[in-house]
Amino acid sequence: MNDDLDLVSKARLVNRNSTEDRVKEDAERKGLPYFDLRKTLLSKEILENFESKDFFDCLVIPIKKEKDGLVIASSDPTSKKIEEFKEKYKKDFPKMIVAMISSESFQDNEKLLSKIVKITPPEKAGEVDIRGIELNEKSFEEFQKNLNTAEIQNLLKVVIVEGFALDASDIHIEPGNDEATIRFRLDGVLHSAGTLSNEKYKHLLSQVELRSGLKLNANHPQDGRFKVKVAKDELAVRIEVMPSLYGQDIVIRIFNVQAGLLKIEDLGIRDVQMPLLESALLRPHGMILVVGPTGSGKTTTIYSILNQLNAPEIKMITLEDPIEYTLPGATQSQINEGESFASRLKAVLREDPDIIMLGEIRDGETAKTALQAAITGHLLVTTLHANDAVTSVPRLIGLVEDASSFLDSVNIIIAQRLVRRICPYCAEEYKPTDNEQVEIEKILASLPLEHRPEKDPEFFHGKGCSKCSNIGYKGRVGIFELLRISPEFQKAASQNDTLGELKKIAAKDGSLTMEQDGFLKAIAGIVNIAEVLKVIKE
Secondary structure, eight states, X not given: OHHHHHHHHHHHHHHHHHHHHHHXXXXXXXXXXXXXGGGOOOOHHHHTTSOHHHHHHHTEEEEEEETXXXXXXXXXXXXXXXXXXXXXXXXXXXXXXXXXXXXXXHHHTHHHHHTOOOOOOOOOTTEEEOTTOOOSSOSHHHHHHHHHHSOGGGHHHHHHXXXXXXXXXXEEEEEOSSEEEEEEEETTEEEEEEEEEHHHHHHHHHHHHHHHTOOTTOSSOEEEEEEEEETTEEEEEEEEEEEETTEEEEEEEEEEOBGGGOOGGGSOOOTTTHHHHHHHHHOSSEEEEEEOSTTSSHHHHHHHHHHHHOOTTOOEXXXXXXXXXXXXTSEEEEOOTTOOHHHHHHHHHTTOOSEEEESOOOSHHHHHHHHHHHTTTOEEEEEEOOSSHHHHHHHHHHHHSOHHHHHHHEEEEEEXXXXXXXXXTSEEEEOOOHHHHHHHHHHHHHSOGGGSOSXXXXXXXXXXXXXXXXXXXXXXXXXXXXXXXXXXXXXXXXXXXXXHHHHHHHHHTTOXXXXXXXXXXXXXXSBOHHHHHHHHHO
């Protein structure tokens, strides 16, 4: 029996040898190199530069690299498929030399070839290039399809591309028991956008940790950052990672770091309010104060102002925590952990700046130093957490303990909120609820005569469409209150008059409240009155 098996094996070997001899002779006649794959060690490192399916579609095996180029082998060297293979990979391998192999030797290596996974060259940590990733449709449904079909190494790119395309400010990736949920914060509101299997979530987490330089498998909160190249823009991405029950909760914050894109005229300040701001910007010294809660758009307003003031003959220094935009021509300074704005501001004053941007007034020492800068020939632009412009005045007087100097130094106080814009593609007339109508009547009664509508006001909302992912809103606009410190207001504030009295004087001076500004934008069809009332009460 064993003798019979030996005879069969010998017969097969003889047949195989004769096959290889015929192919070798054919190669010599055609003037092509020949390889016997039984005696050739294939390089996995070379094979991983190619898609596995292309080996089988084109019947090609890359053999080895030589000085003259890459040697590829086929049992049919005249096939048009070989030219398609060359064309597809000419960027990485501009010169390919065709050799011959037997079809049997190709079949012998099919198992090895089917297991090959193309390796994408890694991008360096701290940078992600998404210029080559495009999504045809910008919607949550299409996003989910792209998540399902994306190659593992492109998961982070797909998530960022869709977030950027939909103008998401934050991307939340939240692991669960069976899958991870991805939510986008669009115009200040979170929306469920898609899900990932736990296996894909782990790959995405690894990519986030690699790009942002975080420690792997850490059991404590971490933060990092990286840059994203998209078209001609460069985005800054901040990463927050925190351990949770089912894994690391990831928050990706997207910033367009180009401050030059921010313009005052794009903020949403009404034409009747703009002269107040323009007048304040003409003064070479004093304080411009922007107030509002977190997330009200203060930083955008600040940088729009700085962009307007920026000029080659001006020395501008910013103190920030963190730096969110780049401003060409300005000296931007990051506040270190444990360092106060006040201590850094004192150092900045010795640098002889014309304009200083102070990220935020947080305490009495910073407020006093800021006041000193404003009254000694510098223009100081800063922010404060306060509900409205009038409320900020007694608060700052309490911090600086010098009402007269503070009120003399203030050029203008800008209070603001952000309200979602109605999607222009699906806007329709809307009837306010009874409760909303009560608030509307109050606002109407408070409006100065010159701003009251001539006919019964109409209101609008977005019903939802494909252009806005069926949300009904697209983008945000500011509602503003601009307060100029008039002599009468200054006198009342110095005498510690009540907030109610101060607000009456501000109204008498022609100052529109944020509520009134929002109402006027609502009847113009820009925002939903329900959104205005909600934001004002927050």
